[in-house]
Amino acid sequence: MDTQTANKTKEVAGQTERITGAEAIIKCLIAEGVDILYGYPGGAIMPVYDELYKYRDRIHHVLTRHEQGAAHAAQGFARISGKVGVAMATSGPGATNLVTGIADAQIDSTPLVCITGQVPSPLLGSDAFQETDIVGISTPVTKWNHQITKASQIPEVLAKAFYIARSGRPGPVLIDITKDAQFEEFDFKYEKCKVVRSYKAVPETDPESVKAAANLINNAKKPLIVWGQGVILGEAENEFKAVVEKAGLPAAWTILGASALPTSHPLNVGMVGMHGNYAPNKLTNECDVLIAIGMRFDDRVTGNLNSYAKQAKVIHFDIDPAEINKNVKADIAVLGNAKESLALLLEQLNKNSHDAWHQEFKDLYAIEYEKVIKNDISPSKEGLTMGEVLKQINIESKGNAAIVSDVGQHQMIACRYSEFNITKSNITSGGLGTMGFALPAAIGAKMAAPDREVVAIIGDGGYQMNIQELGTIFQQKVPVKIVVLNNEFLGMVRQWQQLFFDKRYASTEMTNPNFVAIAEGYYIKARKVVKREDLADAVKEMIQSKDSYFLEVCVEKEDNVFPMIPSGASVSDVRLS
């Protein structure tokens, strides 16, 4: 240290301390309130792991069995808690293994900070061992990313990373840190980031737009709300419920919006989209005012845009200006955080009940119940259905479980039939549809919310995409409940092959291993159900278990999920069979 720096350090004694970049990273994490992170060590991140060892009583590093598992675990952690999830990996393959989770977090607006080690800065660009351009690779799937090559950049950049990940519309941030920056000593001082000049986290809400929205809703004959995850991310559940109840608005949810309003709420009319409920899909094309709240008109929700809600005036509440008019033109756009804008809206809404309009939803529900739901949850056939398993889980968990689902038929069934009393309870890969998401995400969810029942619902296909995380569950003693709905098929793809490819089952049939033996190999209590009479007892035993528990249910091999809007069709063309 030269004398000048020495003096400077002294001058501000008490505020700065001379530490390595690696230690600074840990101190930044602690300053941001991080007490759990998920990751996997390797050469380029070893100095940080060395500090994690020293700080192990203050920050718990969970060794997953694959970096993809670390990213998804951090996502599960973030989704159930609303906090930033943190994942860490080494350079090269460690970093690239995170990418699927990062892409998933980007499209589902999940706050993550991913920290990757990088080769020493003098080696950058030399094709050094385990060098990959992870900043380049992750650019299109991150809200922000940055490479650090000097220790002195660490506090400011990490502070910015957390601020950007959690503020506004949340998303993943990746920070790549060269190994020499981890070793380098510097004068550390941490200040939280409160503002970034070029970034406006939350756009201002124009009171006039709220007024116009209220006016339209007050005069509507057939209003319909479709809400998304924005209600949950904005922690606007109470304001939302008050709006729905005051104006008597039927409210339907996108897959990521589920649980913001309890399933049993009389104004909750179900899920929209490809495998959503009959009534809200059909009536999207009959409503006169469509009120979209914190949702982004994904193509799985809208079906063919040319015949989507053309008759309706559209009001779009969103925090992200880029979502306005992106897919559906809004007659009125209300920018801002749902919590504030819905509170403003509430004041201006008239009381209403829309009884006749509600009756239309009930009538269509009755049709769906007769044609689909009854057979799903109370089947008369011999084989077990996915729906009756979910029904049993509802009964045993009393609708208080967080359901973490993977991707496929079981996911749609889980979302359709789970009862949610508590918000942030539907944790699933919506936008990316990432098979392999659920098992690691459930680990993160359970660790973030140890008092909650966390049940993972997974297909036999997706389960085998991150099955190695059973090792994490065992080592960390995470009491998650794992349900594999085994149809011996990549069921959702098989369903499409049946309906649209003349039953040519190309590479969708699976010869599965002994799942119970695998779980037992990890010392996880396991049970397999093949007959209906054993189902209730098995689910009960699982929910009552204090430890992790694996339940395999062998279900009908060739059941299909309905209702269904074939891709490219209109929401009006939703099929019941």
Next chain:
Amino acid sequence: MNEEIKPYTISIYTENNIGLLNRISAIFQRRTINIESLTTSQSEIENVNRFVIVVNITEAQAEKIVKQFEKQIEVIRAYYHTDEETIYQESCMFKIKSDLLFEEPQIQNIIKESNARIVTVNKEFFVLEKSGRRNEIESLRRDLNIFGIMQFVRSGRISVTKEEMKITEMLSAFNN
């Protein structure tokens, strides 16, 4: 909204950041929009960069894509403008054999009439520079091509808008 495809000039004011060009070009690439020209330089504001990008798209696309740029953390503001709303120029350089300058009197006329500027002359070659609209540059290129051009290069479009951009105001509001 107007569905006509025409040139739009996108102006993006940004923080000076290494990865930003990558982020910006990825936004075009994902939407299979071809970049006609791209220029980046210092802007009128200290430490703020300006990208000037020309693309052939519809106004609806221009509006959406500008929002995507503004969504990027290090983008301060983005705008789109039609040709009519901007003053724009390109510039170009020609490298030509010096002999021609003396042997072909026609070339001297071409230079004079086109308002091109001779940047340098030496024994082997001379260099011409010309700024203007694309059609002026193209016509000069055609005229000179007859005599042989050793090298030709044309820059991307640079442009300023007729209307005021509120960006300076915005940044000073931030600083206060």
